[in-house]
Amino acid sequence: MENMESPENIIRLKNVLFGYHYHLPVIDGVTLNIPKGGFIGLLGPSGSGKSTLLKLIVGLHKPWEGEILFAKHNNDKDQKFSIIGYSPQVEGIDWDFPVTVRELISMGVWNQSGVFPWINKTSRIEIDNLADELGIGGYVDRQIKELSGGEQKRVFLARALIHNPKILILDEPTAGLDNANKDNFLKILTDLNSRGITIILTTHDIDGVAKKLPWIVCLNKTIISQGIPNSTLSENILYRTYDLK
Amino acid sequence: MLLNTDFLFQPFHYEFFTRAIVVSILIGGTCGLLGVYIVLRGMSYIGHGMSHAVFGGAVISNIIGINFYIGAAIWGILSGLLITEINKRYKIKADAAIGVVTTAGFAIGVFLMNTGQTPLKNFEALLFGNILAVTDLDFIFILIVSIITIIFIFFFQKRLLFTIFDSETAKVYGVNIYRIELLFSIILAIVVIAAMNSIGVTLLAVAIIAPAISARLITNNFFKIIILSCIIGIIDAFLGMYSSFYIDSPSGATIVLFGASSFIIAIVYSHLKKLQHMHFHGEKKHSHLHTHSEEHRHEH
Numbered sequence: 001m002e003n004m005e006s007p008e009n010i011i012r013l014k015n016v017l018f019g020y021h022y023h024l025p026v027i028d029g030v031t032l033n034i035p036k037g038g039f040i041g042l043l044g045p046s047g048s049g050k051s052t053l054l055k056l057i058v059g060l061h062k063p064w065e066g067e068i069l070f071a072k073h074n075n076d077k078d079q080k081f082s083i084i085g086y087s088p089q090v091e092g093i094d095w096d097f098p099v100t101v102r103e104l105i106s107m108g109v110w111n112q113s114g115v116f117p118w119i120n121k122t123s124r125i126e127i128d129n130l131a132d133e134l135g136i137g138g139y140v141d142r143q144i145k146e147l148s149g150g151e152q153k154r155v156f157l158a159r160a161l162i163h164n165p166k167i168l169i170l171d172e173p174t175a176g177l178d179n180a181n182k183d184n185f186l187k188i189l190t191d192l193n194s195r196g197i198t199i200i201l202t203t204h205d206i207d208g209v210a211k212k213l214p215w216i217v218c219l220n221k222t223i224i225s226q227g228i229p230n231s232t233l234s235e236n237i238l239y240r241t242y243d244l245k
Numbered sequence: 246m247l248l249n250t251d252f253l254f255q256p257f258h259y260e261f262f263t264r265a266i267v268v269s270i271l272i273g274g275t276c277g278l279l280g281v282y283i284v285l286r287g288m289s290y291i292g293h294g295m296s297h298a299v300f301g302g303a304v305i306s307n308i309i310g311i312n313f314y315i316g317a318a319i320w321g322i323l324s325g326l327l328i329t330e331i332n333k334r335y336k337i338k339a340d341a342a343i344g345v346v347t348t349a350g351f352a353i354g355v356f357l358m359n360t361g362q363t364p365l366k367n368f369e370a371l372l373f374g375n376i377l378a379v380t381d382l383d384f385i386f387i388l389i390v391s392i393i394t395i396i397f398i399f400f401f402q403k404r405l406l407f408t409i410f411d412s413e414t415a416k417v418y419g420v421n422i423y424r425i426e427l428l429f430s431i432i433l434a435i436v437v438i439a440a441m442n443s444i445g446v447t448l449l450a451v452a453i454i455a456p457a458i459s460a461r462l463i464t465n466n467f468f469k470i471i472i473l474s475c476i477i478g479i480i481d482a483f484l485g486m487y488s489s490f491y492i493d494s495p496s497g498a499t500i501v502l503f504g505a506s507s508f509i510i511a512i513v514y515s516h517l518k519k520l521q522h523m524h525f526h527g528e529k530k531h532s533h534l535h536t537h538s539e540e541h542r543h544e545h
Contacts, residue, residue: 058417081419088414097285097410098467107410110403111419117402117468143465159414 010036010167010198011057015066018056025064026052028221034167034200036071039193041213042202045242048220050202051089051171057200058086058169085160089171090152095145101155102127102140108162130158134188150181157188168192170201174209182208206233256490265376265443268387269482269500272440273452275391277478278398279436280457281471282429286409289458290340291328293450294347295437298324300446301354303371308357314386317438324350325430333423351446374445374497376486383442390439397432401425406467444497455504456481459511477507 011034019025026049034040042050055061057068059081070083085108105127106119114120119127131137134154139147144155153173160168168189174182186209193199203209210216216232218224218241225237238244256262283291299321306316324346331342379387398405407415408422416422437449444452460473485500492499 055413060413060416081417084417086414086417088411093411098461098465098470099406099410100466103406103467104410107403107407107415108418110407110415113403115400117399145465 008035009033010038010071011200012069013053013057013066014069016053016056016063016068017065018052018061018063026221027056027063029066030219030223031066032217032223032226034198037193037196037198038215039189039199039213040201040215040217041210042200042217042219043204043206043210043241044202044219045204048241050204050219053219054086054169054171054200054202058084082163083166085163085165085168087156087160087168087170087173089175090156091172091175093144095152098143100141100143101131101136101147101158104144104155105131105140105158105162108159112163127158127162130162134158149176150184153177153181153185154188157185161192165197167198167200170199172202172204174201174203174205179208183212186212206238256487261377262490264384265379265496266483266486268379268384268443269376269486269496270479271387271391272443273456273478273480273482273500274475275394275436275478276440276449276453277456277460277474277476278471279394279433280453280455280478281460281474282398282405282409283433284454284457284461288339288343289450289454291343291433292437292453294343295321295324295433296441296446296449298347298350299434299438299441300371301350301352301357303441304354304357314438317441318435320350321434321438322431325434326427329423329426329430371441372445372447373495374441374443374448376443376496376500379443383439387439387443390435394432394436397428401428405429444500448497448501451501451504452478452481455501455508459507462508462511462515478504481507 011032013030013032016027016030017025018027026047030053042053044050052061056063102119102124106113106123109123109126113123128137128140131140134157136147136151136154136158139151144152147155157168157170157173160170170189173189174185177185182205189199189201201209201213211229211233213229215226216229217226218232218237220241220243224241225232257266280292283289299317302317302320303313305320306313309316327346328339328342331337331346332339404415404420404425407418407420408425412422436453437446440449440452456474456478457470459477460470463473464470481503482500485503486496488494488503489496489499
């Protein structure tokens with residue numbers, strides 16, 4: 001087991017190289033330290049490797065080269081999924097699928113909610129409390145299609161949060177939301193971050209999201225730049241990130 | 246005129262018929278249960294495909310003289326493995342993998358049946374089903390398969406649901422999705438084998454799919470879908486079997502026609518339900534099944 005060099009970093013990526021096709025890397029030599037309690041936005045255009053980088057971190061892909069290390073944890077699968085809360089892009093979700101909000105959130109604790117097909121009492125209470133906290137308490141028995149876009153995003157956030165993870169990894173969590181809902185969602189995330197949860201999210205929205213985050217990593221296959229929004233979101237860096245001439 | 250109860254209970258005077266009714270109810274319920282997961286996975290074709298694939302195994306087991314169930318089970322499980330592997334390793338969608346693997350399996354059966362030296366026993370029963378020829382061994386096999394299926398669904402329900410709904414996240418959360426898919430394929434293969442003698446490989450797909458899609462049209466609640474699908478499967482099987490006695494029709498085909506009828510009834514019900522929710526936004530007539538939450542507004 002290899003531990004992190006700095007105890008302050010909860011995840012460390014070292015020269016990570018990965019692609020879906022031979023000789024065509026999507027992530028090319030990415031080295032990145034995620035500090036414990038950090039709130040980081042990965043910014044880049046479509047196809048820049050943002051989602052792929054998240055999938056590498058959560059273990060859906062294995063790097064061709066380099067390594068991804070977790071603080072006080074090796075890459076053991078069981079340990080990793082207990083500290084990570086992951087929410088993918090919801091664009092591919094079948095909203096007609098016959099699950100209620102409570103059933104969807106319970107997926108995050110599938111291994112803790114009892115061996116029977118139904119959710120045990122403890123998990124049910126935890127789910128309902130979390131739903132209340134995220135403002136979707138009144139909808140737990142509704143089918144997921146019956147919710148608005150903002151509510152649907154919060155349901156997926158609840159599934160990522162229900163097992164009390166230390167790290168939240170969210171792929172485009174604000175995509176498709178109007179400005180008011182984006183702000184509400186970011187407010188919830190800021191609150192979670194203030195309670196010590198490390199957050200990594202992807203976004204392609206510069207004004208609506210990136211500018212409001214404490215730390216930005218501009219990515220386009222490799223890290224173009226990183227820092228606080230004021231210094232990172234300069235014209236020169238954005239031109240390079242978005243491949244503009 | 247008084248109803249002649251003797252006439253109604255006449256079929257049950259025959260032992261073979263009573264056994265056939267029990268077997269068809271077991272198959273109907275089990276297919277209804279499994280069908281829900283198949284429909285929600287968007288793999289309705291797998292029922293059709295798997296039933297054809299195991300035909301190859303049945304013919305081979307007949308030629309080499311081994312027990313039909315052993316040959317068909319090995320063949321079915323291998324087909325399931327192959328479909329899962331092709332789908333996982335290559336960029337080929339599940340429907341295409343199912344199409345090639347299962348039709349090739351069926352073709353091997355047809356090829357060997359026509360070129361083999363040994364004539365195939367019960368050839369017609371395998372293709373079109375003959376529930377009245379079900380033996381004690383068949384009954385025991387079907388009973389065991391039904392129990393295994395219920396146990397599997399009971400204990401794997403949460404993992405199955407997570408995998409079907411969002412397999413990538415399920416993997417992140419420690420669900421072994423390949424093991425789940427493999428176990429599911431194996432269960433499907435043995436259910437198909439259990440049902441093929443009685444309903445027939447060419448007709449089985451409807452018995453698996455029809456109850457599930459009918460239930461899906463009636464409710465949005467997952468547990469209600471499961472219960473309804475099993476009940477519809479059982480009712481279709483019972484009515485199909487029972488009426489085939491009086492109208493002297495092939496039992497497998499009659500069960501399947503009842504399955505198709507239940508689907509038509511479900512469509513009518515779903516349409517009526519939609520009409521009930523019809524409402525107006527200004528001059529626009531409009532229907533949807535959801536309630537309006539605080540944030541939910543739409544414009545026309």
